[in-house]
Amino acid sequence: GNSVTQMEGPVTLSEEAFLTINCTYTATGYPSLFWYVQYPGEGLQLLLKATKADDKGSNKGFEATYRKETTSFHLEKGSVQVSDSAVYFCALTVNTGGFKTIFGAGTRLFVKA
Amino acid sequence: GAVVSQHPSRVICKSGTSVKIECRSLDFQATTMFWYRQFPKQSLMLMATSNEGSKATYEQGVEKDKFLINHASLTLSTLTVTSAHPEDSSFYICSADDRLAGAREQYFGPGTRLTVT
Numbered sequence: 001g002n003s004v005t006q007m008e009g010p011v012t013l014s015e016e017a018f019l020t021i022n023c024t025y026t027a028t029g030y031p032s033l034f035w036y037v038q039y040p041g042e043g044l045q046l047l048l049k050a051t052k053a054d055d056k057g058s059n060k061g062f063e064a065t066y067r068k069e070t071t072s073f074h075l076e077k078g079s080v081q082v083s084d085s086a087v088y089f090c091a092l093t094v095n096t097g098g099f100k101t102i103f104g105a106g107t108r109l110f111v112k113a
Numbered sequence: 114g115a116v117v118s119q120h121p122s123r124v125i126c127k128s129g130t131s132v133k134i135e136c137r138s139l140d141f142q143a144t145t146m147f148w149y150r151q152f153p154k155q156s157l158m159l160m161a162t163s164n165e166g167s168k169a170t171y172e173q174g175v176e177k178d179k180f181l182i183n184h185a186s187l188t189l190s191t192l193t194v195t196s197a198h199p200e201d202s203s204f205y206i207c208s209a210d211d212r213l214a215g216a217r218e219q220y221f222g223p224g225t226r227l228t229v230t
Contacts (some may be wrong), residue, residue, distance in 0.1 A: 012151075036221075043206050043223040045158070077227070089156065093219070099210060101219055105156045 002027045006090045006104035013080055014112050021075040021107045023064075023090035031092035033057075033066050033073040038087045038106070047075075047088070087113045115141045117209050117211045119222035126197055128230055134225045136207030143209035144185040146179075146221065151204040163190045197229045 006023040015017060025031065032051045036044040048057030053068035064079045073090060090104040116139040126132050136146055145164050149157040161182050163169045169182035179201075181193040190209075193200055204226050209220040 032218075034218075042222040044208075046218065048221075049218065100159070100162070101147070101208075103156045108154070 001033070002092065002094050002096070002100075002102050004090050004092055004102050004104035006088075006107055008105070008107070009087075010108040010110055012110045012112065014070065015082055016079045017111075019075070019077040019080045019084075019109070021088055021090075021106060021109070023073045023075065025071050025073065025090075025092050027071075027094050028087070028096070029090055029094055031094045032099075033064070034091045034093070035062070035064055035075050036089040036091060036103075040086070044089065080109070080111045081113050082111045083110055115139075115209075115211050115220040117143075117207065117222040118221045119205075119207055119225050121225060122223060123226045124228070126227070128198055128229055129196055130195055131193055131195045134194075134205055134207075134227075134229060136190045136192070136222050138208070138209040138211075138220070141209075141211045141220075142185065142191075143211065144227070145210040146184055146190040147181060147208045147210070148190075148192050149206045151206060151224075152195045153204075157206060160192075194227065197227070199229045202227055202229045 002049045004025050034049045035047040037047045048059040050057040050066035055063045064075045086107045089106045093101045118137045120135045148160045160175045161169045161171045163184040165181050165184050174182045184190040206224045209219045
């Protein structure tokens with residue numbers, strides 16, 4: 001089946017620390033991979049995406065590389081800011097007779113000043 | 114970029130009443146819209162997939178008679194929670210699929226917080 005597993009949170013970091021949030025997936029076919037961010041009280045926003053193996057998605061200092069050999073799409077940022085505090089969701093989209101998006105459980109990030 | 118709106122953003126209703134939530138794609142045509150439910154501090158649970166002009170496809174365990182979905186046009190889908198009860202209180206989020214986006218990217222609405230008293 002199709003599923004997304006991401007590291008449990010919460011993750012607490014100091015400002016300017018390095019961030020990694022692990023995400024692995026299982027999928028039939030060739031999924032597109034996404035990271036979404038949800039700020040408190042808001043809906044989801046697309047952070048970055050990758051549509052095929054070895055693609056690197058990047059945005060606002062965040063990046064993730066589509067690794068087919070390890071079925072992973074880990075999110076990284078070199079220096080986090082307080083404003084990055086949010087919940088991050090890894091997701092994949094597959095065509096199962098219609099496109100469907102599967103979300104991971106979400107990882108809450110707290111960044112301290 | 115593509116924008117999806119939801120209305121209302123917050124609604125409080127009494128137990129037993131029905132509530133309608135609208136989801137609109139503002140600057141693109143959405144062949145498919147999705148309705149999700151999110152419990153506090155949890156992930157999104159797909160409730161149903163709504164295709165313009167046809168009946169919605171509900172996920173297992175979602176009551177189709179309780180959560181009525183209508184997708185009458187390429188820019189509007191509605192979710193009606195019928196005979197709402199306190200356990201229906203949740204954050205409901207819709208998303209729309211831009212038919213021209215090759216990566217099947219979904220654009221999410223800001224969500225509607227429903228509280229049933």
